[in-house]
Amino acid sequence: MSGPPPAVAAVRVAVRADLARVAAETPGGLVLVACSGGADSLALAAATAFEAPAAGLRAGAVTVDHGLQEGSGAVAEAAAAACRALGLDPVVVTRVAVGRAGGPEAAARTARLAALDARAREAGAAAVLLAHTLDDQAETVLLGLARGSGTRSLAGMPALRGVLRRPLLDVPRATVRAACAQEGLVAWEDPANADRGLARARVRHDVLPLLEEALGPGVAAALARTARALRDDADALDALAEQAAGVVTDGPGGGCSAAVEDLLALPAALRRRLLRRAALAVGSPAGALSAAHVDALDALLLRWRGQGAVHLPGGAEARRSCGRLVLTRAGAPGQDAVTIS
Structure with missing residues (x-):
């Protein structure tokens, strides 16, 4: 048979x-x-x-x-x-x-x-x-590369996330x-x-x-293999960022804040992850938040020249004030504060 x-x-x-x-x-x-x-x-x-x-x-x-x-x-x-x-x-x-x-x-x-x-x-x-197929994964990696969204984006779609497989x-x-x-x-x-x-x-x-x-043939498969390798790296860095998340605390305007010196003490890969997480927590949509936005947040730490607020997708904003990086949500300032954890 x-x-x-x-x-x-x-x-x-x-x-x-x-x-x-x-x-x-x-x-x-x-x-x-x-x-x-x-x-x-x-x-x-x-x-x-x-x-x-x-x-x-x-x-x-x-x-x-x-x-x-x-x-x-x-x-x-x-x-x-x-x-x-x-x-x-x-x-x-x-x-x-x-x-x-x-x-x-x-x-x-x-x-x-x-x-x-x-x-x-x-x-x-x-x-x-x-x-989602191998080709879908390859497309996702190329889109992430075009956005310049970093390791997590280049890691593509996970085989398992919560209830989704x-x-x-x-x-x-x-x-x-x-x-x-x-x-x-x-x-x-x-x-x-x-x-x-x-x-x-x-x-x-x-x-x-x-x-x-x-x-030559095999580009899609190679991109999918790259995604698997980068996912391991991204998972490890995200775990380290989770351990460092305590430097971010409740802030005014329904947002969060962190001391500039605490953020600068972190390796760039961890600091940028915390900046992205903070932006997401104050309402920036993940699909609209790009590496350029994270670069602008990082510039408030590394290249501070008294510049004004950084405007983020979703109406959130970030500014440097009194030695702290402060992120606030869009809307009225009376909303509940957000803790990054």
């Missing part, structure tokens, strides 16, 4: 390994597949439906309707129907309101991840599986899409994937193919 086609087998093997880890932590638990109806997430849904029973797990799905395109509700319902046909249960469709902070891609991602986290908590799910990060997109076709699944193609007005689409269709042409 022959086995499944090679692409289907590759996706199932990746999912099987991830589900084994979930089952070891939460025997008999529920896993949810985040399914948009696209080829990648349908292939993940099919593999999960096949592998979950053998792992002793229950498997369902969540489809997020971002409401950004005409007919998005019908697309979401079709994706949910496909998941039910695969035997997934429960299957939930949830509509979100997408804001503007950080640009359209970042805002949609923020709304989607918040909805997935909420649905997972409501269902008591042990994990939510996302269908990405079992296909080592599987090429072509393999995942071939698996979808070999399973006989009819996929929806998000028009945003071809919209060169979006940075990720330009990286996907223009930048990566050009790099492959100029440098």
Whole structure:
């Protein structure tokens, strides 16, 4: 008796390994597949439906309707129907309101991840599986490189963060899409994937193919390997920054502050991490906060010439006053103070 086609087998093997880890932590638990109806997430849904029973797990799905395109509700319902046909249960469709902070891609991602986290908590799910592939990881690394966002950004997407898991990060997109076709699944193609007005689409269709042409095949895989190596480094530095976080205390204006001398005593890699964390804590959206903003904060410490406040995304600001770096939130000054911890 022959086995499944090679692409289907590759996706199932990746999912099987991830589900084994979930089952070891939460025997008999529920896993949810985040399914948009696209080829990648349908292939993940099919593999999960096949592998979950053998792992002793229950498997369902969540489809997020971002409401950004005409007919998005019908697309979401079709994706949910496909998941039910695969035997997934429960299957939930949830509509979100997408804001503007950080640009359209970042805002949609923020709304989607918040909805997935909420649905997972409501269902008591042990994990939510996302269908990001090796190529998605390579694109993320290149986007981080273009933003100059530092080690954490270049580390790409984590395979595991909280309830979210990405079992296909080592599987090429072509393999995942071939698996979808070999399973006989009819996929929806998000028009945003071809919209060169979006940075990720330009990286996907223009930048990566050009790099492959100029440098030879294997660029995406090399970028994904780089992300794994940098993630180890970033995790170690973040742990050290966590130990140093006590230098940042409550500050006026609903913000936080730290003595300039305490920050300058830290290695640059740790100091810059604390500056970024402080900016996030006073309301700067992660997707909009760039290395340039952190550079400006660092300049208040290293190149102090009496300059005025540094304005941060989200309306927050930072200034140097009386030997301290002070960050405040946007809005009225009566808001609760923030402690970085």
